Amino acid sequence: MNDRFDSTSHYRALDAAHHIHPFSDMGTLNRAGSRVIVKAEGVHLWDSDGARLIDGMAGLWCVNVGYGRRELADAAYAQLCELPYYKAFFKTTHPPVIELSALLAEIASPFERFVYCNSGSEANDMALRIVHRYWALQGQSSKRYVIARNNAYHGSTIAGATLGGMSYMHEQMPSKMEHVAHIDQPYWFGEGGTLSEETFGLERARQLETKILELGAENVAAFIGEPFQGAGGVIFPSANYWAEIERICRKHDVLLIADEVIGGFGRTGEWFAHRHFGFEPDLITMAKGLTSGYVPMGAVGLNQRIADAIVEGGEFNHGFTYSGHPVAAAVAVANLKLMRDEGIVERVKRDIGPYFQRRLREALSDHAIVGEVVGAGLVAGI
Numbered sequence: 001m002n003d004r005f006d007s008t009s010h011y012r013a014l015d016a017a018h019h020i021h022p023f024s025d026m027g028t029l030n031r032a033g034s035r036v037i038v039k040a041e042g043v044h045l046w047d048s049d050g051a052r053l054i055d056g057m058a059g060l061w062c063v064n065v066g067y068g069r070r071e072l073a074d075a076a077y078a079q080l081c082e083l084p085y086y087k088a089f090f091k092t093t094h095p096p097v098i099e100l101s102a103l104l105a106e107i108a109s110p111f112e113r114f115v116y117c118n119s120g121s122e123a124n125d126m127a128l129r130i131v132h133r134y135w136a137l138q139g140q141s142s143k144r145y146v147i148a149r150n151n152a153y154h155g156s157t158i159a160g161a162t163l164g165g166m167s168y169m170h171e172q173m174p175s176k177m178e179h180v181a182h183i184d185q186p187y188w189f190g191e192g193g194t195l196s197e198e199t200f201g202l203e204r205a206r207q208l209e210t211k212i213l214e215l216g217a218e219n220v221a222a223f224i225g226e227p228f229q230g231a232g233g234v235i236f237p238s239a240n241y242w243a244e245i246e247r248i249c250r251k252h253d254v255l256l257i258a259d260e261v262i263g264g265f266g267r268t269g270e271w272f273a274h275r276h277f278g279f280e281p282d283l284i285t286m287a288k289g290l291t292s293g294y295v296p297m298g299a300v301g302l303n304q305r306i307a308d309a310i311v312e313g314g315e316f317n318h319g320f321t322y323s324g325h326p327v328a329a330a331v332a333v334a335n336l337k338l339m340r341d342e343g344i345v346e347r348v349k350r351d352i353g354p355y356f357q358r359r360l361r362e363a364l365s366d367h368a369i370v371g372e373v374v375g376a377g378l379v380a381g382i
Contacts, residue, residue, distance in 0.1 A: 008036055008048040008049055011034075011036045011048055012033040012034055012036065015030075015034050015036070016029075016030035016033070016034075021034070022156075035047050036048035040055070040063075040067035040068065041067050041068040042066050042067060042068060043055055043066055043067075044067075045067075055067075058293075059293045060288070060293070061230060061262045061267070061288055061289075062287075062288035062289060062292065062293030063292050063293045063294075064265050064266055064267070064288075064289035064292045064293075064335075064339070064344075065292045065335060065338055065339060065344065066292075069292070069294075069335075069338065071334050071338055072291075072292065072294045072331050072334050072335055072338070073294075074334075075330045075331050075333065075334035076294065076295065076327055076330065076331050078330070079096060079326055079327045079330035079331075080327055083096075083326050084326070084327060085325065085326060085327070086326060087321065087323075088116075088319070088323050088324045089319065093324075094324075094326050094329075095326075096324075096326045096327075096329035096330040096333060097116065097324035097326065097329040099329070099333050100114075100324075100329040100332050100333050100336075101113075101114050103333055103336055103337070104299070104301065104336070107271055107336060107340070108271065108272065108284065108301050110280075110303055110304065111284060111301030111302060111303055112302075112303075112304060112307065113301070113302045113307035113310075113311070114299050114300065114301050114302070115130070115299065115300050115302070115318075115319075115323070116297065116298070116299050116320075116323045116324040116325075116329075117297075117298040117299065117300075117320055117322075117323055118296045118297065118298055118320060118322050118323075118325075118328075119155070119287050119296055119298045120154075120155055120160075120259075120261030120262075120285065120286075120287035120288060120298055121154075121155025121156050121157045121160040121298075122155075122157065122298050122320065123155075123261065123285035123286060123287055123298035123299060123300050124154045124155050124157075124159065124160045124163060124224070124257075124259060124261075124285050125155070125157055125159045125160060126285075126298075126300050126318065127222075127224070127257050127283050127285050127300050128146060128159055128163075128222075129316075129318045130283065130300060130302065130306065130310060130316075131146070131221050131222045131255055131257070131283070132144065132221060133310060133313065133316055133318075134255070134306050134309050134310065135221050137309045137310075137313040138309070140218070142218055142219050143218065143219060143220060143221040144178075144179040144219060144221055145179045145180070145181055145215050145219050145220045145221060146163065146179065146180050146181075146220075146221055146222045146223070146224060147180075147181050147182070147183060147208060147211055147212070147215075147220065147222070147223045147224075147254075148163045148164065148165060148180065148181075148182055148183075148223070148224050148225070149165050149182060149183055149184065149185045149186075149225055149229075150165035150167075150182050150183070150184055150185050151165050151166065151185045151187070151229065151232040151233070151235075152164050152165045152166075152185065152224075152225065152226060152229055152232060152259075153166060153226070153229070153230060153231035153232060154224065154226075154259055155261075156169075158173065158175065158176070158177055159177045161173055161176075162176040162177040162180050163177075163180055163224060165182050165185070165232075166231075166232075181211055181215060183204070183207040183208055183210075183211050184204055184207055185204070185229060185232065185235060186200070186201055186204040186205070186235065186237035186238065186241050187229075187232075187233075187235045188200045188201065188237075188238060189371060189372040189374075197238045198238055198239070198240050200238065201237055201238030201239070201240050201241040201244070202238075202240060202241075202244055204237075204241065205240075205241050205242075205244035205245050205248065206244065206248070208223060208245060208248050208249075209248045209251075209252070212248070212252050212254060217252040217253065217254065220252065220254050221254070221255060222254060222255040222256070222257050222282075222283075223245065223249055223254055223255075223256055223257065224257040224258075224259060225245070225257070225258065225259065226258075226259045226260075226261075226262065226263060226273075227242070227258055227259075227260070227263045227268075227272075227273035227274050227276065227277050227279075228263060228268075228273060228277075228376075228379070230262035230263070230379075231262075233381060234374065234375065234379060234380065234381025235374075235381065236374040236375065236376070236381070237277070241277075242274075242277040242278065242279040243278065243279060245279070246279045246280065255282045255283065255306070256279070256280075256281045256282050256283075257281055257282065257283045257284070257285065258272070258273070258274040258279075258281035258283070258284045258285070259284075259285050260272050260273060260274065260284045260285060260286045261285055261286060261287045261288055261298070262288060262379075263276075263379075264284070264286045264288070264289055264290070265286070265288070265289030265290060265292075265336075265339065265345075266289065266339060266344060266345035266348050266377070266378075267289065267348075267377055267378060267379045268348075268353075268376045268377040268379060269345065269348045269349030269350075269353045269376060269377035269378075270345065270349065270377075271345055272284060276376055276377075281303075282302075282303050282305065282306055283300055283301065283302055283303070283306060284300070284301040285298070285299075285300050285301075286298065286299050286300075286301065287299070289335075290332050290335070290336075291328060291331045291332045291335050292335045294331050294335070295325075295327060295328045295331050296328065297325065297328035297329070297331075297332055348377045348378055349377065352378065353376065353377035353378055356377075356378055356380070357375055357376065357377075357380065360373050360375070360380055360382070361373050364382060370382060
C-alpha cells in the first residue's frame with residue numbers, strides 16, 4: 001500500500017475533505033467515515049481494516065465475471081501499449097471497436113449495428129437521439145414524446161433522470177427534458193391490491209395505450225423500460241406484461257427501447273433480459289456488464305429497421321470523445337469472449353441460477369418479515 005496513504009483514518013480524512021460521493025448525504029457520511037475498499041478477488045472485497053466481504057451486488061450490478069480476471073487486465077495493458085486512444089470521428093476507426101461490433105452482432109442478434117458511449121446514462125441519452133433522428137427521417141418529426149415508468153431508473157444525466165421515474169431525483173431537477181411522460185410500474189406485490197398478478201400486469205401494460213391515445217400516437221416516439229426494474233427494487237413484471245407492451249407499441253407504431261444496462265450480459269441467465277421475458281425491442285441500451293465494469297463503456301444496439309434509416313439518412317450529429325474507446329473496446333471483447341467461451345451465461349441459466357433461486361425461496365419464503373422473493377438467474381429481490 002502506498003506509504004503516503006498508510007492508514008484507514010488518513011484515507012477517510014482525505015476522502016471527507018476532497019471527494020463528493022454519488023447519491024450521498026456527504027455531511028452524514030463524512031461524520032461516520034467511508035468504508036475504504038482496497039482489494040477484490042472473485043466475489044470478495046477487502047476493506048482497509050482487513051475485513052473480507054461478499055460483493056452480493058457485483059459492484060454496481062456490473063462485475064459480471066467477478067474480480068481479478070487477468071484476461072481483462074492483459075487486454076487493457078496490451079491495448080494501452082499498442083493504441084491507448086484514438087477517436088472514431090473524421091472517417092477513422094480502429095481494430096478493437098470493429099471486433100467488438102462484430103462480436104456484439106453475434107451475441108445480440110438481431111441487433112447488428114452499435115454506437116458507443118461511456119455509461120448507461122449516456123446510452124439512454126443516445127437512444128433518445130437515435131429515436132428522434134429516426135422519426136425525423138421518416139417525415140414524422142411530431143413524434144417527440146417518450147413514455148417511461150414511475151420508479152424506473154435510466155441514469156443520472158438530465159435526460160436519463162427525466163426518463164427515470166424517481167421522484168427524489170426529480171425534486172432536485174427544476175430543468176427537466178421536454179416531451180417525457182410516465183405511466184405506473186408493474187409492481188404487483190406492492191400495488192396490486194386484490195387483483196391477480198396476471199390481471200394487474202395487463203392493467204398496468206394497458207396504461208401505455210391510454211397514455212399514447214391521450215398524447216396522440218402521431219406524437220409518441222418510443223416507450224422505454226427496464227425488462228426488470230433494478231434500482232427501483234428488483235421488480236419483475238407478470239409473465240404477460242411485456243407481450244402486451246410490445247403489442248401496444250406495434251399497434252401504434254411506437255418504438256420499444258429495452259434498457260439492458262443492468263439486465264444485460266447474463267444476469268437473468270440469458271445474454272439479455274428481454275429474451276428472458278420474451279419480447280423484441282427496437283433498440284437496446286447497455287453498459288456495466290459489457291466490460292464487467294473493468295473500464296467504463298456503454299452502447300446502443302439498433303435493429304435493422306432503425307439502423308438502415310440512420311445509416312442512409314446522412315450525417316448523424318452525435319457522439320463523444322471516447323465513443324468506442326480502444327482500451328474499453330479491447331476489454332469488452334476479452335470480457336464477452338470469456339463469458340462465451342466459458343459458458344458463463346448458460347451456466348447461470350441451467351445450474352447456478354436455478355440453485356440460487358431455489359435456495360433463496362427455501363430459506364426465506366416462510367420468514368416472518370419476507371413478503372415476496374422474485375428473480376431469475378443471479379438477480380433477486382427480497
